[in-house]
Amino acid sequence: MLDMTPKNIVERTALRINPAKTCQPIGAMYAALGIHRCLPHSHGSQGCCSYHRSHLTRHYKEPVVASTSSFTEGAAVFGGAPNLRQSLKTIFQVYDPDVVAVHTTCLSETIGDDIPSMIKKAREDDLIPDGKWVIHANTPSYVGSHVTGFSTMTKAMVDYFADRDLQNSRRINILPGYVEPPDMRELKRMSSEMGVEAIVFPDTSDVLDTPMTGQYQMYPKGGARIESLMAVGGSAYTLGLGSFASEAAATALETKCSVPFRMLDLPLGVRATDRFVQAIMEVTENEPPETMIFDRGRLVDVMTDMQHYLYNKTVAIFGDPDHMISLTDFLVSAGMKPVFVITGTPGKRFEQRVKDILKGVVPNPRVHAAADLFYLHQLIKNDPVDLIIGNTYGKYIAKAEDIPFVRFGFPILDRVGHSYFPTLGYRGGIHLLMNIVNTILDRQDRDAPDERFELVM
């Protein structure tokens, strides 16, 4: 497996090999699916839309519907305005969404299509029915990553919907970051249990984890409602979870509607979840309910019960930057040593943040933004680790080097669970830690000589 990968690391400045990121539009499409009755629309060639739908479908094993401006060479040369106009006309008549969320692609960005003007013109020309919305995000594929695209489309929700007049000082906004449907559900459950009215947006729960009932619904039950997206402009404040995915929207909301915000790490692991809970406590001015304290204590209990299997284990982790920051902290708090921390998304502050967490824990960690899995594999070839945590693509490295592997992040194309069980919050922490511990135990069992095969672990 991956037999062509040499141990010797050659510096590269141009060739990306086995990326740990993908392009903006898929993130924008995912975010847009978090609006109720929204059809994401890809303004570019057909291939982009097809690829994004396919990859999201593989990850969720769920319908992922989106439309495209179907650029041909003519559009590439003369501009995509006619394509967008034709698209809107067709879409509203045939698919009847409440919102069309347009994102651009490298093609439409390169030719400089001006989407806001096109939308304005379409509105004037009655291509957009009354009461329907067309929003947009500029998501050039050659900037940032899928996380950036998510961030930009989330910001677009603020730009288009937020209304400062809908004041409610007991309501808060939660920007969940680029996380899974069950994570968004869990954030809603937690804030509701703590007695706070929270608008979580985007919200892909009940959109990308729909039931099998024999009834297909093009627009499932879930997604943030337009009323909610408008109301975010009048909330008391915004909790932005994960700066890479959520800071743009939080800032935009402050600028547009003067809603103050606070950026937090993704609430993954005990300490980051504590800070999330504390931030909500500041609104409620109450302790969280006992059930939540118990969930927390159960997570800590697993950490202490299974400490022997975690302590000092070296881990290579890769994934999206907001996840990697909190995951690093979680692993450190459980006694593990994340020695390699990689994200494909660019961002120097990522490196600084992770190195700060690892200070005094891992002597010389390799922490890299804008890196790739080929590099990670070479690092591992030179210094093998006890565990790899990352998306499905990590399994090639894991197989090549015979290292235990836990799937976490986007995309997971080859296992089930990520659509249903959160990894955020205290409960999510138990689920993730269960996977980590059981993976380590599986390996111990696999490698144990008969006389050291343990009944109790």
Place this chain on the structure above:
Amino acid sequence: MLDMTPKNIVERTALRINPAKTCQPIGAMYAALGIHRCLPHSHGSQGCCSYHRSHLTRHYKEPVVASTSSFTEGAAVFGGAPNLRQSLKTIFQVYDPDVVAVHTTCLSETIGDDIPSMIKKAREDDLIPDGKWVIHANTPSYVGSHVTGFSTMTKAMVDYFADRDLQNSRRINILPGYVEPPDMRELKRMSSEMGVEAIVFPDTSDVLDTPMTGQYQMYPKGGARIESLMAVGGSAYTLGLGSFASEAAATALETKCSVPFRMLDLPLGVRATDRFVQAIMEVTENEPPETMIFDRGRLVDVMTDMQHYLYNKTVAIFGDPDHMISLTDFLVSAGMKPVFVITGTPGKRFEQRVKDILKGVVPNPRVHAAADLFYLHQLIKNDPVDLIIGNTYGKYIAKAEDIPFVRFGFPILDRVGHSYFPTLGYRGGIHLLMNIVNTILDRQDRDAPDERFELVM
């Protein structure tokens, strides 16, 4: 591993090898822990109590506190009454429980100790403080299994507490069977979501899954309250889940308080959970909430999404009879073939029930009550299966025969998760199915030659 096990099957009438059950008292101890502020008490030699506490502790990685009559030879010869009296005196002064739940052992049963008389005498002699309870169950180790012990102690709760005068026609009782704390919690959540007041007893949630907070509590928050155990006598009716674990208590309650009952399979898998939900719908006369229908649909979705990995896979399963009945049905509904179904607990009706489910699905299934893992291993040696599902002891067979293995049942001594994630109900079904599917996929990945190592599965 298990190299001494021959392929050739010799009929045995006396020698039990590698049992698929254990003795009654541990089940009685576990059930007693499902009463709030209850101290289980083992009336016999010290070893019984020590062994049961140890094994429950290994399974839950939690404190399991119980006392013993500490029989010595004198007590074995002259009877254990003085030991029980001394015990009650010490216990109430030092450990101050609200209930002492006495179960017998093979020793006290063999010598014929009459516990009710002893309790009566102790009460008369003021060894039992006012407002405190001593209940008992006869649990000779040489009858039935740990499931029987659980059943008997659950029945004791009815015998001692149930009060027919506490009438409430909108309230029902749920006898959860010998299931895990998260299962009991899930049954409470489901019935509460459906808008029915249900008393679940026994209830070990928040007893054997307590948080780590730095504060030890000898009697944790959970467990069925005495008020509730009294109130069961006036409920509209009783749902008994799993006849091996729950029918005795259901029958006793009908006899004692005229509470009608209905026996259901353990709600594990879609169909058995449907029947549980339907049974509650008969009380509420309402549809279950949409969230529950969605949970159901998500479970079915995983079953259809991953059908390729499940269909026609042969499975060997072993465990407690109520679990095996529902599990067989669940696996069959997912397209799998449970070819060997084994329980250590005796019971001919178990064999009939499982064979009925397998009719038309598996041509010649081996279904055995009062069987053991040595026999199961020999069956597998003769006809290898694609998967084994059972408690931790199954891993020796799985390792010996190199067969994928999913842990399910009691005890699980070597992995985490069973204390926190239910396997009952629709959500529990997703968790269990996730484990099954991912285990199968892990094996496919392990065995795949490089060129057939799949990215998407």
Place this chain on the structure above:
Amino acid sequence: MPGPRMSKAPGVDPEEFIKEVTDLYPTKVAKKRQKHFIVRRPDEEQAIEANVRTIPGIITQRGCCYAGCKGVVIGPVGDMVHIVHGPIGCAFYAWNTRRNLFTPREDGKNYLPYCFSTDMQDEDVIFGGEKKLKQAIKEAHEIFKPKAISVHATCPVGLIGDDIQSVARQMKEELGVEILAFNCEGYKGVSQSGGHHIANNKLFDQVVGTDDTEPEGKFNINILGEYNIGGDAWEIERVLHRCGINVISTFSGDGSYDEMKRSHMADLNLVMCHRSINYMAEMMETGFGIPWAKVNFIGIHAMAKSLRKIARFFENEELTVAMETVIAEEVAEAEAAIAPYRERLKGKTVMLFVGGSRAHHYQEVFKDLGMQTIVSGYEFAHRDDYEGRQVIPELKVDADSRNIEELKVQADPDRFRARKSTEALEKLKAEKVIDYYEGLIPDMGNGTLVIDDLSHVELEKLIEKFKPDMICSGIKDKYIIEKFGVPSKQLHNYDYSGPYAGFRGAVNFARDVDMMINNPAWKLLKTPWETQPILKAKLGSE
């Protein structure tokens, strides 16, 4: 008169259905879409609109030119480094997602599990990406030392004016390895189809005919348009080898650059995926004198028929006898194996919406199973794939096809060799053994539907109206279809199963179809209380 199995949806008139579904569109769109539907009437010559633009906003199955070039044709060649020049996404999505399997040859080279990209950044778009591309090629060369490198342009590349052909030439000179540059920007053409053509052109131009090593076999062939999804090519080769046939090269499943270089030494080209590869077959015939035969290895009887075509071509007694022996053995074995499945599947209906040839090929294996194809259509085919190659001369060059170069091929002065006498070739043509493909439509039953470039809403309506037992399509449709309670087989990637080609593949396919249609989980879609009244408590044991 509705077809035999359309009766499953009684009262549904296919013509009316077309009207009903196209009425959902804006008027102009409806008019266009109507041309992509036909109700099959065997006594008529029927034409269908195909290979034209998808109307913007319509939710389509189609992808782009890059997907057809890198994703389909070039990507499977395992002993080359394929660099995608552009932003990261295009490379990422085509990374290991297509299941075109590959076994490394003696040199051990296998770049298939790798994803190479120039990961273009905004500064590259602004200042041009040629420098980065050159550097990327250098780095690939330094680290991997491949014998050949391909470069694939994505959307922005053409627009910003990067001359990847010139870069390829320079770097070939500098590094001394072959570099193939494909101008397959995503917006070219109307679907993946343009990319196939671009890929064919370059392979023919720069690879085929560059190594004249004599093949070892007696009967030497190439297989064209076989991508070894799930190991199809291996099963096909297994059978061919049993018959005594030597496969020089496969385009491009389990494909090897070295083998393609000597593919012009074959005596016959077998064409599987007509759509993606017929260019190559044509060009190799013109350039080197290799006739081609359309084959279909999907289905027990289709496989047997295709083998007999080969025997017919070679007209060799020994080969014919060997082939008949193999056919007799393998057909008997496969039929016995599928018999129990057929028992459970016969009479079931299926719809096929796949690619550019599979919607035709798979009808044969469904026939083996006693199942009926009631609706069928392609995602990116041309009219000749529907109606047969005789329509090719009629096909108009429009604005979207004009930009895909049509190579002017002439007989290679040194390498052209007529494989048969002119008379023999004419006879084979007359017998439709070579240079012939009749298309999908003739095989469709009376009253069935043929639909080109099926859209999302059409799919929904088809399911609602015709309630098929199974639909074969791709990943984007799969879970939509299944949410309706209808099993959906992915025929692009076989639901991660396979092989499905050849005799044993047909058995795999039968097993998998049975698995899907007869899975008991489908019975659970409805809650029992949707179908039964709530009973008042019956007390006692279950």
Place this chain on the structure above:
Amino acid sequence: MPGPRMSKAPGVDPEEFIKEVTDLYPTKVAKKRQKHFIVRRPDEEQAIEANVRTIPGIITQRGCCYAGCKGVVIGPVGDMVHIVHGPIGCAFYAWNTRRNLFTPREDGKNYLPYCFSTDMQDEDVIFGGEKKLKQAIKEAHEIFKPKAISVHATCPVGLIGDDIQSVARQMKEELGVEILAFNCEGYKGVSQSGGHHIANNKLFDQVVGTDDTEPEGKFNINILGEYNIGGDAWEIERVLHRCGINVISTFSGDGSYDEMKRSHMADLNLVMCHRSINYMAEMMETGFGIPWAKVNFIGIHAMAKSLRKIARFFENEELTVAMETVIAEEVAEAEAAIAPYRERLKGKTVMLFVGGSRAHHYQEVFKDLGMQTIVSGYEFAHRDDYEGRQVIPELKVDADSRNIEELKVQADPDRFRARKSTEALEKLKAEKVIDYYEGLIPDMGNGTLVIDDLSHVELEKLIEKFKPDMICSGIKDKYIIEKFGVPSKQLHNYDYSGPYAGFRGAVNFARDVDMMINNPAWKLLKTPWETQPILKAKLGSE
């Protein structure tokens, strides 16, 4: 005067603590329990109550006679089939739970992962279980063909009058294999301790001295009371072999029936677990003339000291030199390895409540780590384990000890062989090299506590008052202790780690203790809002 480290709980007077904690009991109970506590005063001779009944109702760590016999001493012998005669539970709980590791010998026999029981049913209790036991032995013989079988009685067996000794004799005759029957009913004695004695008696009576094969080594020993938990015996043997010492047999970790049969050929018995095995050492000395030396292989310096004891015994120049070389090397290596751990652990306090010898042995390795034992006690020890063997003559036989047989051993007429001259032996005794054990108490520091048969409530109070950094106990206590936020090391099974004996074991132990005490997860017990006030929203980035 409180001891040096008790100061961690300032103001806690150990004497007062004893009063406070025993005051929780009913008066009579309190009076009894007080005798099980002592506050160590090095200048006093101190006696402790031990090996008496646990008061019913007290939550104790103790198990039963069966656990001591089958669970501890006999179970680890891997090449025998051990049948538990009784209801299923006793066999079930002792199945693979003790981590007494075993490697099969040349014959490949390994019955350790198996659990054998007669699974007694009510009819067996009513009508007697002898028939079933006989049949079970027959079945075991038929299926497994072991060279020896053991039978262990559980509680009901004695009560219903099954004569397992007679069954054993009959079946031995019938099948021609050795059958050892142990009357170790659970209610016998006051703890596991009775079971050890019963096991020792039978092994001595029926196994030891039945094979006179000459040992191969020059310096031949047995290790007694070493159960190979986590591989301890293997690490000890590794070091002994390096020194040139041959281990004939270990009782009973990694134990072999064949090897035990020739154990009387040794020159010296090393005694690890004094409590469980001192009977055997005594009987082998009387019967065969083998002196015994108490050793402690737990801890770097304890290990070195124990090795030197062996050298002293053999009085052989070559051996002494070899041993000193090994000691020098291994001590240096181990000390270097534990240095970083010691740095983080020194000054930490620990409490030990384990078995019958480990609460003493492990104090040595804690000393290596700079840690202090502030409270210590045994679960089932006798006074000699606390106070030293000189108290044995004073020990009273009470109702509970009377039923454990005391074998009358005499010198074996054929096999007794004095290993040294009487003078030499006397000298070694005088030097306390052989036949000597001083017990736990002398090693306890001033003001520390010694507690016998610790109860649950006493454990709770100890933690609350003295707030130790770690407590070593068993599985039943582990999670109780940890819920207090105090790490708890299981010293029965080593938390599934090990080996902990020998030089390398000490390094493993240091690593594991460091892992537990310094695990960052302990810092998470309190929520931040328990310790910090809720802040009003600070806005901006983290």
